[in-house]
Amino acid sequence: MSEQFADAFGAVYFITLGCAKNEVDTDRMRSLLLAAGYEEAPDVEEADLAIVNTCSFLASATEESIEATLALAEEAADGVRSLPIVMCGCVPSRYGADLPAELPEVAAFVRTDEEDGIVGVVDGLLGVTRAVPAHVPDVKRTVEGSVAFVKISDGCDRFCSFCAIPYIRGRYRSRPWSEIRDEVVDLVSEGVRELVLIGQDTGIWGRDLAEEGEGPHDLASLLRAVAEAVRPHDVWIRVLYLQPEGMTDDLISAIRDTPEVLPYIDIPVQHCSSRVLSAMNRSGSEEELDELFARLRREIPDMVIRTTYLVGFPGETDEEHERMLAFMDRTGFDYTSVFSFSPEEGTRAVKLDGQIDDDVKLERTQAAMDLAESLGFAATASHVGERAQVIVDGIEQTDEGYELIGHAWFQAPDSDGAVHLDAGEAAVGDILEVEFTDSFCYELVGHVVE
Ligand code: SF4
Incomplete structure (x- = not known):
């Protein structure tokens, strides 16, 4: 396919909704299409085809994905042109069979497990034949900032009985070490300063690779191996989405003793009541969770903890809700995401007795959010007067001029707060020594220490 042809016909516009895992999947599809000779369209007006990578974690996310798709179709119709739209990812994985009839605006649906075949789908819709890469090329990651x-x-x-992810994304598959190693080395050589390792359940990484010979075979050894692979660069490594059962002694040592790995622990507990946890098809009890967090604080005294509380699960009593609030309070979580239970089609929790009335759910959610905020704001304010390194993420215009925006080790990108600095001589990706002078909500203000 000539370049001239590609310019004239073959520009693909991408929209990605949902979590960071979807961004990674879009990068993979983009890499395949670029390797086959397609181009990325900077905006929808210049596109010959659009790909919407969707999220379906909650009913509201599904609605948002469908609205974004319909808005694209409308935009194309306003410009009086035909724009084939491919809907990829979680919505087709979850609702595949029903979609063609309900969304005639969409030309093709691609489930998450079909995304490596994206070139063939796009070829078919544009009526061309491009060479499908024999293997997935090096994934060109879209990295904004550092x-x-x-x-x-x-x-x-x-x-978990409330969650549709296993039905959407399938059974657990660890990504092989060689792929992870090549990607992190490549990212760091391009200037990335923080690697955030993600997955639905990162703590059990490697369990399905254990028989495959050399290289790390569990998360603790993976963290050490990633740190080793990126040295001598100054890089932060953060791991998200751990489950309580995954916190082995070896993993705690790897987090504590590997300098590049941040002492930032993200464990979405969802609840502390063993009765509610069991109904959620999760394990553990309040006692075990207390023990776990006490052990973590003993081993890693300066750690920061993030968690999740799923409020209003079917059967949750007022007392269980109050116990969860007391648990949050005494554990002193730095960051807590609070979600209100939503009955997701196809999950077991939909059929459970004891569905909670919306007004009760709302009241409990508000109480949990208030507590999460007061704990989070206090944890943020506790850093005022301290010094820490901050990665510069960008420069923003304010009423007074410009300021640098960055994040410290205790702030996970895209989830927690940020650090605001007076604009100085700094570029995105610089790591600066900063003294924090003030805080507001989850945000910190600081100045660069010479
Ligand atoms: S651990 Fe539970 S909540 Fe998390 S993705 Fe898996 S099933 Fe869903």
């Missing part, structure tokens, strides 16, 4: 999310696994075997 942070890159690196997917180390896909799918989930836990089947």
